[in-house]
Amino acid sequence: xxxxxxxxxxxxxxxxxxxxxxxxxxxxxxxxxxxxxxxxxxxxxxxxxxxxxxxxxxxxxxxxxxxxxxxxxxxxxxxxxxxxxxxxxxxxxxxxxxxxxxxxxxxxxxxxxxxxxxxxxxxxxxxxxxxxxxxxxxxxxxxxxxxxxxxxxxxxxxxxxxxxxxxxxxxxxxxxxxxxxxxxxxxxxxxxxxxxxx
Numbered sequence: 001x002x003x004x005x006x007x008x009x010x011x012x013x014x015x016x017x018x019x020x021x022x023x024x025x026x027x028x029x030x031x032x033x034x035x036x037x038x039x040x041x042x043x044x045x046x047x048x049x050x051x052x053x054x055x056x057x058x059x060x061x062x063x064x065x066x067x068x069x070x071x072x073x074x075x076x077x078x079x080x081x082x083x084x085x086x087x088x089x090x091x092x093x094x095x096x097x098x099x100x101x102x103x104x105x106x107x108x109x110x111x112x113x114x115x116x117x118x119x120x121x122x123x124x125x126x127x128x129x130x131x132x133x134x135x136x137x138x139x140x141x142x143x144x145x146x147x148x149x150x151x152x153x154x155x156x157x158x159x160x161x162x163x164x165x166x167x168x169x170x171x172x173x174x175x176x177x178x179x180x181x182x183x184x185x186x187x188x189x190x191x192x193x194x195x196x197x198x
Contacts, residue, residue: 013077045156046089056088082171143193151186
C-alpha cells in the first residue's frame with residue numbers, strides 16, 4: 001500500500017514505526033520530523049552544545065533504526081527516544097565531568113510552548129524589589145545547576161518538556177512515586193534558592 005507523506009502525519013509514532021518496519025521509509029521521516037525538536041531541546045538543557053546535541057539527535061534515530069525495538073507491549077516510540085537521548089546525554093556529561101548550566105530562556109522549537117521564565121507572572125517584577133529579569137534568570141540557572149542530576153532530569157522533563165510523571169518514570173526506569181519525590185525535592189531546593197525573588 002502506498003502512503004502519501006502528508007497522510008502519514010495523521011498516524012501515531014507507533015503506527016509510523018510499524019509502517020517503517022514494513023518498508024515505508026517516509027514513515028521514519030515523519031517520526032524524525034515530529035520528534036527532533038523536542039529531543040534537541042531536552043538534550044540541549046543537559047548539554048548546552050549545539051553541535052553535540054545535533055549529533056546526539058541523529059544518533060537517537062540511528063539507534064531506533066538499527067535496534068528495531070519491539071513496541072508491541074505498549075511502550076511508546078517517543079518514550080524510547082527520550083530514554084536513549086537521556087542515556088547519551090548522561091554518558092557525555094560523565095565523559096566531560098562537568099556541571100552544566102541549563103538554559104531556562106533558551107530557544108523553543110515549538111511556538112505554543114513557553115520557557116519557565118515566560119511562565120512567571122509579570123506581577124513579580126516589582127520595580128522596588130531590585131530584582132531584574134536577568135538577575136533572576138542567572139539565579140534560576142545557578143539553582144538548577146546545583147540540583148542533583150536525578151532531580152534536575154525530572155524537573156527538565158516535567159517543567160520544560162511538559163511530560164507526565166508516568167512517562168518520566170518510564171524514561172528514567174523508575175517508579176512514578178520516585179519521580180514525584182525527586183520533583184518535590186527539586187522544587188523545594190529551587191524555592192529555597194529563589195526565595196529572595198518570590
